Amino acid sequence: MKAIALILAPLEYSGQAGRADAEERGLSKPTIYSIAQRCGVSAATVSRVFNRPELVSPRVREQVTAVARELGYLPNPAARGLVTGRAETIGLIVSDITNPFFPLLVRSIQRTAERMGSSVMLVDAEESAAAEVRHVARLRGRVDGVIVASPRSSSAALREAAKGLPCVLLNRPLRDLSSVLCDNTSALFEAGEHLHKHGHRSFALLAGPSASWAAARRSQAIRGWARGRGVELTELGPFRATFKGGRQAGAALLETAATAAFAFDDLTACGVLAELAGRGVAVPGDRSVVGCDDVLLARTVTPSLTTVTAPMDDLGAIAVQVLTRQIEAPGGAPEHHRLPGVFVARDSTGPRSTS
Amino acid sequence: MKAIALILAPLEYSGQAGRADAEERGLSKPTIYSIAQRCGVSAATVSRVFNRPELVSPRVREQVTAVARELGYLPNPAARGLVTGRAETIGLIVSDITNPFFPLLVRSIQRTAERMGSSVMLVDAEESAAAEVRHVARLRGRVDGVIVASPRSSSAALREAAKGLPCVLLNRPLRDLSSVLCDNTSALFEAGEHLHKHGHRSFALLAGPSASWAAARRSQAIRGWARGRGVELTELGPFRATFKGGRQAGAALLETAATAAFAFDDLTACGVLAELAGRGVAVPGDRSVVGCDDVLLARTVTPSLTTVTAPMDDLGAIAVQVLTRQIEAPGGAPEHHRLPGVFVARDSTGPRSTS
DNA sequence: GTGAAAGCGCTAACAT
DNA sequence: ATGTTAGCGCTTTCAC
Numbered sequence: 001m002k003a004i005a006l007i008l009a010p011l012e013y014s015g016q017a018g019r020a021d022a023e024e025r026g027l028s029k030p031t032i033y034s035i036a037q038r039c040g041v042s043a044a045t046v047s048r049v050f051n052r053p054e055l056v057s058p059r060v061r062e063q064v065t066a067v068a069r070e071l072g073y074l075p076n077p078a079a080r081g082l083v084t085g086r087a088e089t090i091g092l093i094v095s096d097i098t099n100p101f102f103p104l105l106v107r108s109i110q111r112t113a114e115r116m117g118s119s120v121m122l123v124d125a126e127e128s129a130a131a132e133v134r135h136v137a138r139l140r141g142r143v144d145g146v147i148v149a150s151p152r153s154s155s156a157a158l159r160e161a162a163k164g165l166p167c168v169l170l171n172r173p174l175r176d177l178s179s180v181l182c183d184n185t186s187a188l189f190e191a192g193e194h195l196h197k198h199g200h201r202s203f204a205l206l207a208g209p210s211a212s213w214a215a216a217r218r219s220q221a222i223r224g225w226a227r228g229r230g231v232e233l234t235e236l237g238p239f240r241a242t243f244k245g246g247r248q249a250g251a252a253l254l255e256t257a258a259t260a261a262f263a264f265d266d267l268t269a270c271g272v273l274a275e276l277a278g279r280g281v282a283v284p285g286d287r288s289v290v291g292c293d294d295v296l297l298a299r300t301v302t303p304s305l306t307t308v309t310a311p312m313d314d315l316g317a318i319a320v321q322v323l324t325r326q327i328e329a330p331g332g333a334p335e336h337h338r339l340p341g342v343f344v345a346r347d348s349t350g351p352r353s354t355s
Numbered sequence: 356m357k358a359i360a361l362i363l364a365p366l367e368y369s370g371q372a373g374r375a376d377a378e379e380r381g382l383s384k385p386t387i388y389s390i391a392q393r394c395g396v397s398a399a400t401v402s403r404v405f406n407r408p409e410l411v412s413p414r415v416r417e418q419v420t421a422v423a424r425e426l427g428y429l430p431n432p433a434a435r436g437l438v439t440g441r442a443e444t445i446g447l448i449v450s451d452i453t454n455p456f457f458p459l460l461v462r463s464i465q466r467t468a469e470r471m472g473s474s475v476m477l478v479d480a481e482e483s484a485a486a487e488v489r490h491v492a493r494l495r496g497r498v499d500g501v502i503v504a505s506p507r508s509s510s511a512a513l514r515e516a517a518k519g520l521p522c523v524l525l526n527r528p529l530r531d532l533s534s535v536l537c538d539n540t541s542a543l544f545e546a547g548e549h550l551h552k553h554g555h556r557s558f559a560l561l562a563g564p565s566a567s568w569a570a571a572r573r574s575q576a577i578r579g580w581a582r583g584r585g586v587e588l589t590e591l592g593p594f595r596a597t598f599k600g601g602r603q604a605g606a607a608l609l610e611t612a613a614t615a616a617f618a619f620d621d622l623t624a625c626g627v628l629a630e631l632a633g634r635g636v637a638v639p640g641d642r643s644v645v646g647c648d649d650v651l652l653a654r655t656v657t658p659s660l661t662t663v664t665a666p667m668d669d670l671g672a673i674a675v676q677v678l679t680r681q682i683e684a685p686g687g688a689p690e691h692h693r694l695p696g697v698f699v700a701r702d703s704t705g706p707r708s709t710s
Numbered sequence: 711g712t713g714a715a716a717g718c719g720c721t722a723a724c725a726t
Numbered sequence: 727a728t729g730t731t732a733g734c735g736c737t738t739t740c741a742c
Contacts, residue, residue: 031734031735031736032735032736032737033735033736041712041713042712042713042714043713043735043736043737044712044713044714044715044736044737044738045711045712045713047735047736047737047738048711048712048737051736051737051738055711055712056711056712057711057712060711060712074495074496075496075735075736076437076496076734076735076736077433077442077496077497078432078433078434078436078437078442078734078735078736079433079437079718079734079735079736079737080735080736080737081433081718081736082431082433082434082437082717082718082719082720082734082735082736082737083717083718083735083736083737083738084718084736084737085718087432087433089476089497097458097461097462098458098459098462098651100455100651102458103452103453103457103458104453106452106477106479107452107453107479107481110477110478110479119476119478119493119494119497120476120477120478121444121474121475121476121477122461122465122475122476122477123465123474123475124461124462124465126462138474139474140429141429141430141431141432142432142444142474243651243654243655267655270655271655273657274655274657277657296453296455296598297652297655299598300598300622300625300626300629300652300656301655301656301657302628302629302632302656302657384719386718386719386720387719387720387721388719388720396728396729397728397729397730398719398720398721398729399720399721399722399728399729399730399731400727400728400729402719402720402721402722403721403727403728406721410727410728411727411728412727412728415727415728430719430720431718431719431720433718433719433720434718434719434720434721434734435719435720435721436720436734437718437719437720437721437733437734437735437736438719438720438721438722438733438734439720439721439734440734711742712741712742713740713741713742714739714740714741714742715738715739715740715741716737716738716739716740717736717737717738718735718736718737719734720733720734721732721733721734722731722732722733723730723731723732723733724729724730724731724732725728725729725730725731726727726728726729726730
């Protein structure tokens with residue numbers, strides 16, 4: 001009996017002996033096999049130590065852990081991914097990384113993803129709808145799911161591109177895809193009231209990119225408020241969501257008699273401010289300007305911007321959580337979340353000019 | 356003979372027949388095996404069509420391509436990576452994604468990486484040296500190499516973290532690791548001359564974070580210039596590379612008699628501008644301010660910043676190229692590149708105040 | 711609690 | 727030009 005037992009317990013796992021030997025001499029990277037061999041256990045046991053430690057006896061578990069550390073073992077994600085079908089990675093496509101709206105969002109998404117054990121693959125679409133779609137195709141297979149932030153693509157294109165891939169849209173609603181939205185409607189109402197209280201009666205709406213849901217939504221909110229309030233509203237634009245676009249918007253604003261303007265976002269608002277300053281128009285003395293998003297810029301510009309703060313951290317965190325659910329239960333019903341922005345008054349708004 | 360030949364040519368590849376069957380009915384994802392079966396060729400041939408098409412006859416090549424498209428085949432990166440040992444992905448660690456310096460850099464790196472067929476895994480270290488090191492460890496195995504932008508970690512920590520992993524440092528020199536630097540020395544000399552011509556004789560140096568190589572380098576350049584020019588230079592700081600840090604720097608500046616100040620970067624400079632504006636100090640009337648980097652902010656702020664433009668596109672592109680070489684020839688000698696910044700005069704500098 | 715064995719989907723010799 | 731054959735490193739039944 002004893003002899004037989006010995007025969008049945010070979011000293012090495014034949015198939016891997018060569019490799020293990022080589023790496024014993026530091027020639028190749030450690031694998032579960034090298035660890036297994038050094039510990040006198042099977043590779044399966046080593047694997048369990050990392051994935052289901054409760055199934056392994058404490059003694060073996062500790063030994064394996066120790067040897068793994070000593071060898072500097074790192075599981076090979078490709079090998080693991082090949083069998084599990086998971087990349088432990090999510091894709092993040094942003095419409096324009098240079099837009100100051102995104103950095104904090106990226107940070108929040110990344111933090112949350114990391115807490116969930118996933119890495120983030122970031123892709124900048126450079127404001128191109130075509131690039132967005134191309135990139136989700138490219139990401140497919142490399143990631144478990146994607147978040148598309150402020151997409152510019154058509155709904156049909158998005159739907160098609162995301163077919164069979166867990167996906168959540170940020171700032172863009174779409175029935176069949178999950179979405180997380182920042183809704184500034186009520187905050188913009190507050191902004192309107194704030195201006196109204198300061199005596200403004202004639203307003204300008206500097207519309208953002210027509211492909212942007214946020215832009216449409218904001219315009220709609222402002223229109224709604226103006227109508228309800230019975231004040232005059234001149235619609236200008238659409239303007240690009242850039243500093244330059246803002247300067248154009250500023251120029252256009254000066255063609256009107258509006259004493260207060262709603263810019264599409266803070267970046268545009270900064271352009272407006274710059275244009276007005278360049279033409280010697282005082283803010284808020286001559287005209288009041290409100291932005292949206294409350295990006296870093298909003299505080300740094302002079303005068304600091306009255307704006308609507310977007311709950312970046314929550315937007316990002318929720319997006320990742322929803323995506324995670326979507327990944328774990330593919331084909332589950334899409335979720336729709338809507339977070340309100342909050343109005344914040346600063347120095348770019350004030351009493352209506354007396355001129 | 357004929358009979359034997361038939362026996363040797365089975366109709367299906369036994370090992371994979373079951374899967375292929377299943378997926379024929381649309382139950383599983385297409386693989387090279389499903390395509391092979393439909394085309395009556397071997398999986399190796401299908402693989403060749405994608406990797407070494409010139410080795411496959413045009414006829415077969417076209418058929419395989421057609422079927423692949425029809426089935427919506429997408430190669431599995433994990434499987435490919437497992438055998439090639441390449442992830443076709445590079446890691447990008449930035450010290451602080453909210454710093455406006457990075458977006459354009461990220462874009463440039465990503466563009467170049469994409470041209471090289473690689474994706475980018477972005478990680479934000481949130482200004483923490485520890486996080487930097489942690490993240491390169493985490494990235495190891497998931498990426499073929501990493502770019503660390505403006506690292507805050509100690510040289511020793513970086514060296515250790517990058518051991519055995521292709522790595523290029525951005526804005527941080529280190530003998531044994533490749534680096535791509537933006538050197539603003541001569542541009543800062545020009546800035547000094549520019550101010551000197553405007554009559555300034557007393558200067559302030561608002562130093563940046565002590566862990567930043569760029570900060571040290573810039574301070575050194577300015578000191579060198581001031582000494583050579585024989586002008587008075589007051590050193591203040593270090594200040595954090597944030598808007599807030601800039602406001603503090605601005606306050607400190609006002610304690611001195613300096614009529615012109617070198618801020619560490621544009622973000623700090625904006626803080627300085629805001630602080631001065633808040634205290635009713637005119638720029639450039641009372642004091643002149645120069646920034647560095649030429650980020651978006653530099654143009655949007657009022658007055659627009661006199662600064663030093665960093666060649667972002669080149670910095671990013673070169674970093675990726677160097678990294679690619681490093682990946683293809685591991686253990687090759689580190690490369691060191693140094694690109695000059697270029698001075699640009701705008702509205703934050705002007706004649707010395709006459710007061 | 712642990713091991714044997716089968717594969718995940720692909721590439722790369724090595725044949726032919 | 728194409729097929730055969732081994733794995734890449736890991737997870738995961740299924741036995742024991």
